[in-house]
Amino acid sequence: MVTEAEMTEAGIKARAREVLDIPAATEVEWIPFAGRGSDRAYFRLRWGSGDSAILVRYGQDRKENGYHAAIGWFLEEIGIPVPRILHHDPARGLILQEDLGDEDLYTLRNEPWEVRGPLYRKTLEVVAVLHSWPEEEFLRDPVPLMEGFSPDLYRWERDYFREHFVLGLCGVALPPAEEDALERELAALALRLTRHRRCLVHRDLQSQNVMIREGGPVLIDYQGMRFGSRFYDLGSLLCDPYVSFTRPERQELIDFCRGPGEGPEEFRKAFWEASAQRLMQALGAYGFLARERGLGRYLAHVPPGLANLRLAADRARSLPLLERLCGRCAAALGEKGEAPEGVPPGGEGS
Template sequence: MMKTPAHKPVLIQLFEEHFGSQPDSISEIPMSGSDRVYFRLSNEKHKAIGTFNQNIAENNSFYYFTDLFRKHEINVPEIYKTGKDRRYYLQQDLGTVTLFDELNREGFSDQVKEYYRLSLEQLAKLQWIAGREADYNQCFGVKQFDEKAIKNDFLYFKYYFADLQKIVYDRTEISDEIDEISKDLGRIQPKMLMYRDFQSRNIMLFEGKVYFIDYQGCMQGPPQYDVASLLWQAKAQLPQKWKDELLNAYIHSLNTLPMAKIDEMYLRKGYSQFVMLRLIQVLGAYGFRGLFERRPHFISSIAPALQNLETFLNDNPQIPSYPKIRGLLEKLSSKEIRASFDFPKADEHTKLKVVINSFSYKKGIPKDHSEHGGGFVFDCRGILNPGRIDQYKKQSGKDIAVKEYLQNETRMGQFLENVYNMVDIVVEDYMARGFDSLSVNFGCTGGQHRSVYAAEQLRKHLMDKYRLQSEVHHTNEKNWVQ
C-alpha cells in the first residue's frame, strides 16, 4: 500500500475532471477485509467514492465486470473515471446502507426478505446471462473454482483455523479425504459465473434497489456456492424458513430467464454440498483475518460461523460423507470450542461506559472523574513518532497518511494487540459484573499522532468486538500543530 499522503490529490483531480468542480469534503471510509482504500468525496451538486488499490490486475477485473454487468442491466456502481495508472478510480456513491445494516435495523421483516429475494433475482441474471458472455481470462487471480481451488479452501481452513484449535485429529487421514472430496466437488456441474463473496455486506440498498459491490473475485464456478454464501452468512443467522423460501425464489428466477430449463433436483443436491464448503471457507478466512491479523470484526464472527456449522451438520447427517472430515467438523462446532469465541455483546441493558483519552505528556495524564476512578494509561512514546517527519507535522492520527505510516513503518500493530488483550479482560469482566465506567488513556509527546491513532483504533476495536460504544476525547487537540 502507498505510504505517502498522495491519495487525496489524485482523487480530487479525478473528481474535478469528471464533474467540473472540486469536492468540498473528502473523508476516508473505514477498511474492511481488503487492502483497498476508499474515500467519500462530495460538494453541493455531486458525490462519488474514490478508490485506491495498488493491485492493477484486480482493478482491471473490476472494470471489466462492471461494464459487463451494466450491459446486462445488473445493478452495480457506475465507474465515472479511472486514473492513468489504473490504481485510482472514481465510482458512483451508493450511500452507506448495506443489506446487512438493514437486517440489523429492521430484523426479519417482509421488506428485508424482499431485498434478499431481489438480490437473488439479480444474482441469477449475473450468473446465467452475463456469465454466458463472460471472458474468464479477465478474472483476477483464479479463473475457475475447480478441484485445485476447492482443495485450497480446505487447506486454508485446516491451516488457519482447525490446526489452531486444541483438538486432536489425524492430519494424514484428513489430508487424504481432502484430496477425495475436492475431486468430488470439482466435478459438480454446471459452472457459470460465480461471484465468490456474495453476502449481505456486499449488497447496497440505494433508492429502493439492491446494488452489488466488491465483485473483483468473480470466476467460473458452481452457482450454488453464491446462494449458499448469502443464505448462510454467519452474522446474518437467517431463519431456516427464510433459507428454504429464498432458495425456492432463486430457482424460480432461473426458470424465468431465457435459457434451457435446469435440473432442479441436481441443483439442490449441489447446493447442500457447497453450503458445507462455504462454511469451511469462511472459517478459514475468519481464522486468518482474526486469529492471525487480529482484526476484531473477524474474531467476533467466529462464534456465529461455528453455530452455522453445527446447525448444518445436525440437519445434514450425510454431508460431508467423509468420516474424518465430518468428525473434525463436529469437534470444531462443539459447545466448548464455540464458547472460546463467544464474547459478550453490549445491549440496552449494558451499563459500562468506556472513556478513551489521547493526551500529551507535557500536559499530564487526564483525571478520571468517574466515581471509582482507575483504568489504564498507555505510553505510546516507544513507537516511532510521525510528528518528527515534515510531511506529517500538521496532520494527526486521524489522517490516512499518518495511519499508514503507523501501520506500516512502526510497531504500533504489535503495541495495540497487547493493549487489546489487557483491555478486553477488564471490559468483559466489567460488563458481566454490571460496572459502569472504565477509562483508557493513551499518551505521547504532543498528543497529536500516536496517541490519537491508538485511541481511535481502540474505539473501533470495542465496537467491532463487543458492540460497545466509547467516548473519545483528544485532550490536546487545541494545541495541535496546524
C-alpha cells in the first residue's frame, strides 16, 4: 500500500532516485513543465553530467492514464518510435521515461517548408504503420485501450463542442428548429465516419505530440489510442490549430497520404469530414479549458481552430449548417472582443 508520505514531492523524488539508481549524494534538479490541460503533470529530472529523464505523474480518475505504459510498450514492439519507458508505478500513478529534449513539430512551426515538409512526411509514414496494423494481430495479444470511436463517442464530441464552445465561449444559442437540423447533419456525419475502415488511431496527433529526435518523429501522449478512422488522425495533424500550412503545403501532405487505388474525390471528402469532427472536439476543449479550468492561453488557438473548421466544412461539401454556424461563432467572438487575432480567413497561411 502506498503511504501518504510516499506521494509527497520528497517521496516521489526518493522513488525516482531508487529506480534511476541515482546516488543519494548526487543532486537532482526537478523541473516542472507548463500544464497541458490534462490531469497529468510532467517533470524533467536532471542529475550528474547531463543525465536526464521525464517523470509523468497522473491522476487516477481518467482510465486512459493507466493505459499509457502498456500502450507505449506495444507501440515500441511494433516499430513505432516512442519514448522508452523506464519504469511504471501504477499504484503511485508515476511513469519514468526517456527524455527526448524540447524539439517538436510545434517548436519548428516557423521553419521553412524545406525543413518542416520532410518531418511531416516522416510522421505520416510512422502513423501509417499504426493505421495498417492488423486488428486480428492486435486481438491475439490485446493491450488495454479506451472504447473505440462510435456514434456515441462522436455524439459526445459534438455535444462538447456545442456546450463549451458554441454556447459557452461564443454565446450562440440556436433556435430549436436550427438545433435539430444541425444535429441531423452532424449525426449523419458521424454515421459516415463509422463506416470508414477501422484501425488503431493515436487520437491526439497534433504538433506538440510529435517530438523530433535525430531528424525523425517520436510520438508522445498516445494514452488515448483506440480503434477508429485513420482520417481522424490525419485531420488532427494536417488541420492542427497550433500551426499553419499554406494551401499547397497541406495539399502536398494530403496527396502523400493517399494510397494506390484510393480515389482522390472519395479520399478528399473523408479527410475533410473527419477533420471537421476532430476540430469540433478541439474547439470544445479550448472552450472548456479556458472557461472551466482558467487556462486562458487556449483562447489563442480559437481563431485558427475556427477558421480550420469553417474550411473543413466548406471543403467537405456536406456540412452547410456547420459552416454557417462557424460564421455566426466568428461574428459573435468578434463582437465580444474575446478572440485574439489568428491566421488569415480560410485557415491557411498565404
